[in-house]
Amino acid sequence: MVGKYKKIKYGSKDVLAFFPYALNELYITSKTDEKIGELISEIEDVFPLDNPANKFFLDLLLDQEMLYSYKLNGVIQTFADIYAEIPFNLFKQELKEKKEIYEYAVTHINKLSYSNRFLKDLHHALFNKNKRFYPGEFRRVVSFIGKNIDEASYIAPPVSHMQDNMDEMELFMYRDDISVYIRASLLYYQIMANLPFLIGNQEIARLVSILYLIEFGGIPHYIPLSKYLEDIEKYRFKAIKEGNINIFLIKYLEAIKDALKDAKRSIRSYNNLKHKQASIIDKSSHTIYQKRRLHEILRRSHRYIYLHSEILSKEFSVLPKTIVKRYRFLIELGILKTKRTYYSKQYYNHALLRILS
Template identity: 25%
Template sequence: MNRRDFENSTAGKIIQVGQGNVAYWAFVPNPLPPDLAPEWELASLLSVADRAVSELAGLGRNLPNPDLFVSPFLRREAVLSSRIEGTQSDLTDLYLYEAGQVPLPGFESMISTEADVNEVRNYVLALEYGLERLRTLPVSLRLLCEIHERLLAGVRGEYATPGCFRTRQNWIGGRTINEAVYVPPPVDEMRAGLDAFEKYLYVDHPHPPLVRLAFLHYQFEALHTFVDGNGRIGRLLLALLLVNWKLLPQPLLYLSAYFERNRPDYYAHLLAISRRGAWREWVFFFLQGVKEQAHDTIWRIKQLQDLQTLWRGKLDNVRANATTLRLLEWLFVAPVISIPQAQKLLDVTYHTARRSVEKLIEMDILHQFGESDYDRRFIAKEILKTLNAEDGSLGRDNQN
């Protein structure tokens, strides 16, 4: 790590570790909060972001069955957050994997390896666990360790002491520590930083919650507390805090899509804080992401609601039975399904489940995946199309 890049930073200090040929430089961030002067442009964007989150919260509170919409957005977050770390799996891959079938060659999905899908699936399990754990344990270092253990269980990072903070030095970029782009604090300084980080979680501060989220995300990434999985845990942290702090009634807002879409800027802003204390630029970037992703989620939820209404109308017109209507609802949770899965979800006979699936195929709601007659899977393509759309820009262009 180049000492000169960090020696004038106001966000922390650079220290030399070791001596002689084994010496290297590391960065130790200052405890939160930073000295961020209020100014009108930032205040204006904060106001817009707050309104967007409030609108999303209101929409979430009025959903007749929030679980139908929480599940797909949680999985979309898992795909995009994992993609930032290099996986290639998409949402269709994940749903097929959860339905018990790895995608077949030639399908439009950009499948890479089953290991990639496993990592994405672990993200889902880790986030679901964290959200459930919030009922009895607030966001804390303990909770982050528990989530980390589930994130890395049985996947490529399982060597990296899942569930434990690191006990050795790590670094970002470069083949050796002296070639690194960034070297986080040594273990003792990291532990002190974690103590301060947790205290900041629990103590009231004058900064607005969304600004505090921006502070905390940087601080966690700068401390780089795990051997592996820091980026994913840092993004999970945001989703958990939005619910823990009651900014949202359900976990509907995720920033990984924005970070992935602006990946070079995302990394550059985090590094710029460490190098020169560029807090204002990072907070502005972060709030822009909150605004965009809140509007994006609102747009997608409304698209899914319209789709739900359209399909219900089609089924009502042909007087579909209650079992078929129930299966339609389940498609928003699991848009890839088999007949045995439908049988289990609906608690009906195989014959009844098959008839409901066939009715949805007849109404052009479900489509068979692949051409095999054995162990067939069926896909609600329009749901996946809405979730996989590049962004909800049509829903954001007219919003300030």
């Protein structure tokens, strides 16, 4: 058992809500599964993670996780939306603000550690524009998943039970006798089981799970966890239906393992790519001066993937046509590619983009 169904009042109606167990009770009453121990060992075997040859590659890993999270929310955004020259890009400012939140969240959890206060701060930062849903505050009404209460696939417990579970989870998250990977998994589970906020519960649950691993699990940076959580809710519902939390835990631990392997593979691929592309320039027939200028463009492409001619023109104090000429050299060397859009012509490092896609 992972909880109980009970009837509660919703206006004049009686509805069936799920009352999830507190995490200590859930953990004590759950059966031991050897697969969980095996997965924890497999996760630990992935360490240590490699260091990227350039630290700003870690920013791209953050972007990658953010973009996958958008996708799970039903919104398709790309690296081009963040970095490319796209006139009338209505999403660029939103993406910039979201990235700043992701960056500061790592510092903030280090400052506050895990707590309901941190959870509320994070929710407020992400959803402060949605004032009617009380960003940064736990709900004060019944919450559910679905268009309306009659068609709800899941009805969360009443406010008092939710609050008790969230308070208890604060303490549970510091149990050092339980694997940090299990704790991170149950952190996601308990947020989704209690739906403490009126909006954004799943996005918060994914993000805080990663932040918890960064703070307590020895993960030094963002990993593409959302990429592997596409169907996690199916397994959470199955765990509730069958009364077996291990169904959910196994799937979530597999997602953590796959995300870690993905990040490790991406860093190694980037390190190889950096050396390979630099070597291509060094071995080319260009003059020493030209090679130096091409390396400058290459470094910029490794940081932002997409290149901005006007910005580079000002930075290097040359005409835009000179920058475009250097682009052409890098295209001839197979390092850059171009893509024509309705508004502009984009120059980008296609091999780097392929690593992150």
